[in-house]
Amino acid sequence: MARIGIAGAGLLGRLLAWRLARAGAQVAVFDAAPGPAPQFDARGPAAFSAAGMLCPLAERDHADARVAAWGWRSIALWRGIVAELPAPRPFFAERGSLLVAHRSDLASAQRVLARLADETRAAPEPLDAAALARLEPALPPPAHAWLLPGEAQIDPLATMAALHASAEGVAWHWQRPVARALPGRLQFEDGSGAAFDCVVDVRGLGARHGTPLRGEQTECMPPRGEQTECMPLRGVRGETVWLHAPGHGLTRPVRLVHPRHRVYLVPRPDDLLFLGATEIESEDRSPVSLKSAVELMSAAHSVLPMLAEARILRLDRHLRPALPDHLPRTAHEDGLLRINGLFRHGWLMAPALVEDALALLAQWQAA
Ligand SMILES: Cc1cc2nc3c(=O)[nH]c(=O)nc-3n(C[C@H](O)[C@H](O)[C@H](O)COP(=O)(O)OP(=O)(O)OC[C@H]3O[C@@H](n4cnc5c(N)ncnc54)[C@H](O)[C@@H]3O)c2cc1C
Known part of the structure; x- marks a missing residue:
């Protein structure tokens, strides 16, 4: 042995x-x-x-095709791993994710979509208001929305x-x-x-x-x-917000095209909603800054106004271990x-x- x-x-x-x-x-x-x-x-x-987002298509915005290839393989492997873990099994869902943009950010969204077009395994699907309402009835229709099919999420x-x-x-x-x-x-x-x-x-x-x-x-x-x-490994700071938002109703991760951050809202069991994340070239491990917290929360609130009454459970931060080519x-x-x-x-x-x-x-x- x-x-x-x-x-x-x-x-x-x-x-x-x-x-x-x-x-x-x-x-x-x-x-x-x-x-x-x-x-x-x-x-x-x-x-x-x-x-815990498993988003090989969305990550093509800034990641190499190899990352996506490992990602598609890993989604299938996670399916098997989670099935073999004892009950109660961790939350794992393969419902795709949404990309949304406000009217003023359409040009930025089109630049993102152009980069995602390099991915061969899946493509963003434009959603009109009716299609979006069928997928995410609790989400007030943003100006623009796309489904990123095949993507998944897991509870870390x-x-x-x-x-x-x-x-x-x-x-x-x-x-x-x-x-x-x-x-x-x-x-x-x-x-x-x-x-x-x-x-x-x-x-x-x-x-x-x-x-x-x-x-x-x-x-x-x-x-x-x-x-x-x-x-040379370096740490890249990421800050997040953990919300308790009973009745938020989201069933899949939502990514917002945003001028400064890669903002996403990730639903988790028990009415939790996870907002992420800043990406700051710093190895500062100190608590989340006011600026980051305000920007993440106001971006999330612009997507889902009912979050006004959500409760902030945690402001968290950590360093992502990165090599120069990511x-x-x-x-x-x-x-x-x-x-x-x-x-x-x-x-x-x-x-x-x-x-x-x-x-x-x-x-x-x-x-
Ligand atoms: C804010 C944020 C959001 C993220 N979101 C996502 C996401 O949605 N999807 C995704 O795919 N990835 C995401 N990541 C990235 C993901 O968390 C990391 O890539 C992953 O955790 C790296 O795994 P690892 O095992 O290499 O390192 P880690 O998970 O950091 O584990 C390293 C371990 O080594 C231990 N250790 C350190 N030094 C020593 C020592 N000297 N001796 C012994 N033990 C030691 C640590 O205690 C730790 O347990 C996110 C990261 C951050 C910070």
Whole structure:
């Protein structure tokens, strides 16, 4: 039985642990966080702060075709993963999402649509008022609306909890910060170490201060000549608002064309509505600014005026782990696998990246 040591119990760490345990591996996971539950202090997993939108078409606004390809694959994989989690299963829905624009933003919307036209798997469908009313009767008709078919959403908190709770036999070690991930060995910040057949480093932004992300090229990496020795991770700040809005009535994520932010409203179970998100080139982990909160909430209110009476449950922020080209990297050498740089697409791409990583691990074991 292979002994696998995983550094990081975020999205990738939990998904890998869950999959590896089911495949019969002996798995130990080490994380700096105090425990498996979210703290909302911008320190533990970025995964808890995410909207959970699985939007390969909408993300073509600014993301590469490879992100969309991992995304379409991952939606199908999430369907299977959620079905295998014990009841009550995390909320997961494949109803598509909406793109809406106010009259004054039509030109911006057309620029977005032109970029989405590069996606070959799906295309935005214009909606007139009647079609929109059939899909989202609670949404006052905006000037312009499109359905982005095939897109999905998942509840990050419930999924993170379920993956942790149902990864049978996995040894979870909290408050155990990893200083370095080395081939076959984890070195902890207290100076101790542990040996494994294989180490997997999925510490997100926490991997930045360890060994540079290097290794053999995989199909996820840039052509060999372009590969840099050390891939500089940076954090990109994202701020969000969690609302309790009984009777909001939305059944799918709604994205608003907005001059400054990529604003979206994401319905969650129990009358919750999640507003996101700023994208700020800063590693500031301090609380949400007044400007961001006002801009997100006024944009959301312009789409759904009933939000005037919604209650603000939480203002949250975290840093997205990003590499310069905003693409993920899987780097491997004997006894060490690193995956990082999931940026704003972690939930969108994780199952496909994990599936590819497991295929690599199986190849090494067979060799
Ligand atoms: C505001 C916001 C909204 C987002 N919305 C979406 C969305 O709608 N859809 C989408 O696809 N993605 C979204 N994302 C992106 C997604 O959350 C990330 O891409 C994803 O969480 C990255 O997963 P990861 O496992 O690499 O890192 P993380 O989830 O950040 O996990 C890293 C783990 O490593 C641990 N760690 C750090 N340092 C150490 C150390 N030294 N030793 C041990 N453990 C350590 C951390 O405690 C953490 O548990 C969003 C992100 C943000 C911030």
